[in-house]
Amino acid sequence: MDGDGLRLNMNGLDYLILALYFVTVLGVGFAARRAIRTSVDFFLSGRSLPAWVTGLAFVSANLGALEIIGMAANGAQYGVMTVHYYWIGAVPAMVFLGIVMMPFYYGSKVRSVPEYLRLRFNRPTHLLNAISFAVAQVLIAGVNLYALALVMQALLGWPLWTAIVVGAAIVLAYITIGGLSGAIYNEVLQFFVILAGLIPVTVIGLVKVGGWNGLMDAVGDTKLGEAGLHAWQDTGSTANPLGAHWIGIVFGLGFVLSFGYWTTNFAEVQRALSAKNMSAARRTPIIAAYPKLFIPLVTIIPGLVALVTVKGLGAESGDLQYNNAIPLLMRDLLPNGVLGVAVTGLLASFMAGMAANVSGFNTVFTYDIWQAYVRRDRSDEYYLRVGRWATVAAVVIGIGTAFIAAGFSNIMNYIQALFSVFNAPLFATFIIGMFWKRMSALAGFWSLLLGTLVSLSLYLLYKGGVVDFNSDLEESFWGAGLAFVTAVVVAAIVTPLTSPKRDEELRGLVYGMGGVDLKGDVLAGDAVWYRSPVLLGLIAVALAALFYIPVF
Numbered sequence: 416m417d418g419d420g421l422r423l424n425m426n427g428l429d430y431l432i433l434a435l436y437f438v439t440v441l442g443v444g445f446a447a448r449r450a451i452r453t454s455v456d457f458f459l460s461g462r463s464l465p466a467w468v469t470g471l472a473f474v475s476a477n478l479g480a481l482e483i484i485g486m487a488a489n490g491a492q493y494g495v496m497t498v499h500y501y502w503i504g505a506v507p508a509m510v511f512l513g514i515v516m517m518p519f520y521y522g523s524k525v526r527s528v529p530e531y532l533r534l535r536f537n538r539p540t541h542l543l544n545a546i547s548f549a550v551a552q553v554l555i556a557g558v559n560l561y562a563l564a565l566v567m568q569a570l571l572g573w574p575l576w577t578a579i580v581v582g583a584a585i586v587l588a589y590i591t592i593g594g595l596s597g598a599i600y601n602e603v604l605q606f607f608v609i610l611a612g613l614i615p616v617t618v619i620g621l622v623k624v625g626g627w628n629g630l631m632d633a634v635g636d637t638k639l640g641e642a643g644l645h646a647w648q649d650t651g652s653t654a655n656p657l658g659a660h661w662i663g664i665v666f667g668l669g670f671v672l673s674f675g676y677w678t679t680n681f682a683e684v685q686r687a688l689s690a691k692n693m694s695a696a697r698r699t700p701i702i703a704a705y706p707k708l709f710i711p712l713v714t715i716i717p718g719l720v721a722l723v724t725v726k727g728l729g730a731e732s733g734d735l736q737y738n739n740a741i742p743l744l745m746r747d748l749l750p751n752g753v754l755g756v757a758v759t760g761l762l763a764s765f766m767a768g769m770a771a772n773v774s775g776f777n778t779v780f781t782y783d784i785w786q787a788y789v790r791r792d793r794s795d796e797y798y799l800r801v802g803r804w805a806t807v808a809a810v811v812i813g814i815g816t817a818f819i820a821a822g823f824s825n826i827m828n829y830i831q832a833l834f835s836v837f838n839a840p841l842f843a844t845f846i847i848g849m850f851w852k853r854m855s856a857l858a859g860f861w862s863l864l865l866g867t868l869v870s871l872s873l874y875l876l877y878k879g880g881v882v883d884f885n886s887d888l889e890e891s892f893w894g895a896g897l898a899f900v901t902a903v904v905v906a907a908i909v910t911p912l913t914s915p916k917r918d919e920e921l922r923g924l925v926y927g928m929g930g931v932d933l934k935g936d937v938l939a940g941d942a943v944w945y946r947s948p949v950l951l952g953l954i955a956v957a958l959a960a961l962f963y964i965p966v967f
Contacts (some may be wrong), residue, residue, distance in 0.1 A: 421569035429755030444589030447596035457594035466695035470702025475602035477770035485827030488737035490718020494643025503669040508677035510952035536859030545783035556772035559817025563765035605763040612760015613713035620720035633723035654893030658885030675842030682775035828887035835894035840866025843902030866902035
C-alpha cells in the first residue's frame with residue numbers, strides 16, 4: 416500500500432461539517448467566558464453544573480485518542496478480550512468513586528486530588544503527587560495530540576507538524592477563554608459528535624461482513640482464531656490473545672489499574688467536583704458508567720471488522736498498523752457527508768481527551784504547585800492569570816510530548832504503562848489513607864514514592880530486556896500490581912514507627928471519622944429513588960456482569 420493509502424476522498428460538504436464543528440467549539444468557549452469571575456469559576460465551573468452535564472463530560476473526557484484509536488487497535492489485535500477494559504476495568508471503579516470516594520472529595524471542599532493528600536498526609540506527599548500528576552497529564556496530552564495529528568496526516572494529507580499545532584491551538588483557545596466550563600460543555604457536545612461518527616462505521620462495517628454471525632465466523636478464520644471471540648477463555652494460563660492470566664486481569668486491571676485511574680485521576684474527578692451539590696457529584700461517575708457499558712460496540716466491533724476486511728492489518732509500521740483500524744474503515748466504508756461527520760467525531764475525541772488533561776494540569780499547577788509553594792497569598796485575579804498561562808504551557812509541552820508518543824506502534828500500550836507507574840501507587844496510598852486512620856503522614860509519602868519507583872523500575876527493566884513478559888499489556892498489569900503491593904507493605908512497615916495525625920485533623924477525610932454530610936445540600940427532586948447513587952451504581956455493575964455472558 417502506498418503512502419497515500421489512508422487518504423480520504425473528502426469533498427466540500429465534509430469540510431463544511433468540519434468547519435462548522437470548529438466554529439461551534441470556539442463559540443461554546445466564548446459563551447462559557449461570561450460566567451468566569453473567579454478562579455473557582457475558571458477551574459471548577461463555580462461548582463454549579465447539573466449531574467447529566469458532568470456525567471456526560473466525565474465519560475467524554477475519557478473518550479480521547481486512547482479510547483477510540485487505542486481500543487479499536489486492541490479489538491483488532493486482541494479480539495473480544497478487549498471488553499475487560501470496560502466491564503471489569505472501568506464500570507466497578509466508576510461506581511466505587513461515586514458511592515464511596517466522592518463524599519470525601521466533594522465534602523472536604525478540596526479543589527484537586529493532590530489537595531486531598533495534603534490534608535490527609537502532609538505537604539511532601541502533596542508536592543510529590545502534584546508534580547507526578549502534572550508530568551503524567553502533559554505526557555498523556557501528547558498522546559492525544561500525536562494521535563490527532565496522525566489521523567489528520569493520514570486522512571487529510573496535513574503534515575504532522577501542522578496537524579499537531581492546529582489541534583493544540585483549538586484546544587488552547589477554548590480552555591483559555593472558557594475555562595473548565597468551556598471544556599465541559601464542549602465535552603458534552605463532543606460525546607454526541609463522537610457517537611455520530613462511530614455508529615455509521617460500526618453499522619456499515621457489520622453489514623459488509625454479514626452481520627454479527629458473519630463477523631464471528633470471519634474472526635474465527637483470522638490469526639486470532641476462536642480465542643478472539645471470548646473474554647475469559649484460556650485465562651487459566653497465558654495462552655490467550657492478551658497473554659494475560661485471569662489473576663492479572665482481575666487484580667492488575669480490574670482492581671489496581673482501573674480503580675487507580677478512575678478514583679484518583681484528577682482529570683476525571685474534576686468533572687464531578689464541578690457538580691452543583693453532593694448528590695450530583697456522586698451521580699456524575701455513575702451516570703458516566705452507563706454509556707461506558709456500550710462503548711465497546713463502537714470501538715471493539717470496528718476493530719474486529721478491520722481485522723477481517725483490511726488485508727495485512729497488524730504491520731509493524733506504515734498504514735497497516737493496528738492504530739489505523741478506524742481510519743482504514745472510514746476510508747473503505749463511508750460515503751461523503753457521513754465521512755465528514757466521522758472525521759469530525761474522530762477529531763472531537765482527541766480534543767475531549769486533551770482538554771481533560773490540560774484542564775486538570777492547569778488546576779493542579781496553579782493551586783497545588785504555584786499557590787502552595789511558589790507565590791502564596793496573592794489575589795484571586797492573579798491565580799486566574801496563572802491558570803491561563805499554565806494552560807498555554809501545558810499545550811506547548813504537550814506538543815513536545817507528542818513526539819515521545821510517536822515512538823510507540825500501539826498508543827494504548829504506552830498509556831497503560833503510564834497508568835501503571837503514576838496511578839497504581841497513588842490509588843494504594845489513597846485507599847489505605849482513606850480507610851485506615853492510623854496511617855501516618857510519613858507512611859503516605861514513602862508509600863507513594865516507593866510504589867512509583869518500583870513500577871517505573873519494572874518498566875525500564877522490561878524495556879531493557881532484563882525482565883520478560885508476554886506483551887506490553889501484561890507488563891502493565893504486573894507493574895500496577897507490584898506498585899500497589901509495594902505501597903501497602905511500606906504503609907504497614909512505616910506506620911507503626913511513626914506517629915499518626917490527631918482524630919480531629921481527619922474528620923471528613925477518613926472513613927468512619929464523621930464530618931461528611933451527604934444530605935446538607937440536597938435539592939428538591941434528589942430524593943426520588945431513581946436518583947439514588949447506590950441503586951444506580953448497583954444496576955450498572957450488574958449490567959457489566961450480565962454483558963459478559965454472551966462472550967464468556
